[in-house]
Amino acid sequence: MSATTAELSSVMGLPVHLMDDYPRWLRSRLEQEIGTHVVTLNAEMTMQAETNAALAQIINQADLVIPDGAGIVLYLRLQGKQIQRYPGIELAESLLQSVGQLDKPCSVFFFGGAPGVAAAAATVWQQRIPSLQIVGTQHGYLSPTAAAQLQQTLKQLQPQLIFVGLGVPRQEFWIAEHRLIVPQATWIGVGGSFDIWAGVKTRAPAWLADNHLEWLYRLYQEPWRWRRMLALPKFAAKALVNR
Ligand code: UDP
Numbered sequence: 001m002s003a004t005t006a007e008l009s010s011v012m013g014l015p016v017h018l019m020d021d022y023p024r025w026l027r028s029r030l031e032q033e034i035g036t037h038v039v040t041l042n043a044e045m046t047m048q049a050e051t052n053a054a055l056a057q058i059i060n061q062a063d064l065v066i067p068d069g070a071g072i073v074l075y076l077r078l079q080g081k082q083i084q085r086y087p088g089i090e091l092a093e094s095l096l097q098s099v100g101q102l103d104k105p106c107s108v109f110f111f112g113g114a115p116g117v118a119a120a121a122a123t124v125w126q127q128r129i130p131s132l133q134i135v136g137t138q139h140g141y142l143s144p145t146a147a148a149q150l151q152q153t154l155k156q157l158q159p160q161l162i163f164v165g166l167g168v169p170r171q172e173f174w175i176a177e178h179r180l181i182v183p184q185a186t187w188i189g190v191g192g193s194f195d196i197w198a199g200v201k202t203r204a205p206a207w208l209a210d211n212h213l214e215w216l217y218r219l220y221q222e223p224w225r226w227r228r229m230l231a232l233p234k235f236a237a238k239a240l241v242n243r
Contacts, residue, residue, distance in 0.1 A: 006019040006064075007019070009076055009079070009083075011041065011046055011072055011075050011076065012050065012238060012242070013056070014041060014046055014049055014056065014060065015059070015060060015062075016065050016066070016067050016076065022066055022091055022094075023091065023094040023095055026064070026091075027098060027099070027102060029186060030106055030160055030161065031102055031103060034184070035182075035183045035187075036064060036185075036187065037058075037061075037062045037063050037175055037179055037187050037188075038063065038064045038066065038091070038187065038188040038189070039059050039062040039064070039066070039172060040065075040066050040068035040087070040088030040188070040189065040191070041059065041065050041067060042068045042069025042071060042072060043069050043070075043072060043231065043232050043235035043236075044168065044229070044231045045069075045168045045172075046071075046072070046235060047231035047234055047235050048168065048231070055172060055173070058169075058172050058175075061176075066086045066088065066091060067084075067086055068087055069085070070085060070209075070212035070213075071232060071235050073085045073212075074212065074236075075235075075239040078239055088189075088190055088191065089190065089191075089196060089203070092163055092188060092193055095161060096125055096129065096132060097129065099132070099160075100132060105133055106133065106160045107135040107157065107158075107159045107160050107161070108133060108134045108161045109134070109136050110136075110163050111137070111138045111140065111163065111165070111166075112139070112140035112163070112164055112171065112190070113139055113140050113165050113192075113195060114139060114141065114200075117139065117195055118137040118138060118139055118198075119137045119139075120194075120198035120199070121137075121193075121194040121198045122134045122137045124197050124198065135159050136157055136159070140165065140166045151181055154178070154182055155182070158182050158185070159182060159185060160185050160186065161186050162182065162187045162188070163188055163190045163193065163194075164187060164188070164189050165189070165190045165191060165192060165193055165195075167192070168189065168191065171189035171191070175187045175189060201222075203217075204216075204217030215232060
C-alpha cells in the first residue's frame, strides 16, 4: 500500500484509502513521476470483485482506492468510520483543474467512450482551461489493429495523466495490463465521465446524490442497467450482515 498518508479501511476484503485531500496526494505523485493506479470503488464493483478474483487482485494492488459510491460510504459508516463520498468524476475534474499549477507541465490523455465522445470532452476541457495539455484522445471501441496502434501512441507520447473510461471492470483490466507502457503515469478508470463532460449524459441532481440516490437517477437514465444494479441490494444485505 503506497498511500502512506492514508488510513486504510476494508470493504468486503477490498482496500479503501481514507485521506483528507486525494487531489493533493495525486499531484504530489505526478510531480514525483511515481506511477499510480487509482480505483474509484462503488458497490457494484465490490460485488463484481466477490466473484472475479482477477478484479479483486487488481483493486488490492491499486495505489489508491477512493470511496466513489454511496454504498461504500454507508458500509464504512456502519463500521463507525466518519467518511465522505468522493465521486471519481470529481477527482478527475479536480486534477484537470489543478495540474496546470504543477511546477512541470502535465500532459493528459483521454481513452474511452463511443467514437467522438472523448474528443468532445477534451474540447470542452480545452475551452475551460486553455493551458491544459490534452495530448490525445481515443474512443473505446477498438479493433485489434487500432488497439495496437493506441499502445504505440501512448508509448511515444508518455502522457502523465491517463483517464480510461471503458466501464467496470474493462477499464481496470486495461489499466493493469497496459500501465507499464507509461510507467510514471497516473491512471484512473473514469467510467462514463467522458459522456458527462461531452454532454451525452447528465449527472444526478445534487439532492438525489445527497440522499444516496444517484443510482436511482442512473436507472432512470439507463434502464438497461437494472440487471447490473441487482448487485446493490445484495451489497446492502452483506453490509448489514458484516456490521
Ligand atoms: N465503453 C467503451 N468501450 C467498451 C465498453 C464501454 O469505451 O467496450 C464506454 C462507454 O461508451 C461508456 C463507458 O465505457 O462511456 C462506461 O460508462 P459507465 O457509466 O457504464 O461506467 P461504469 O458504470 O461501468 O463505471
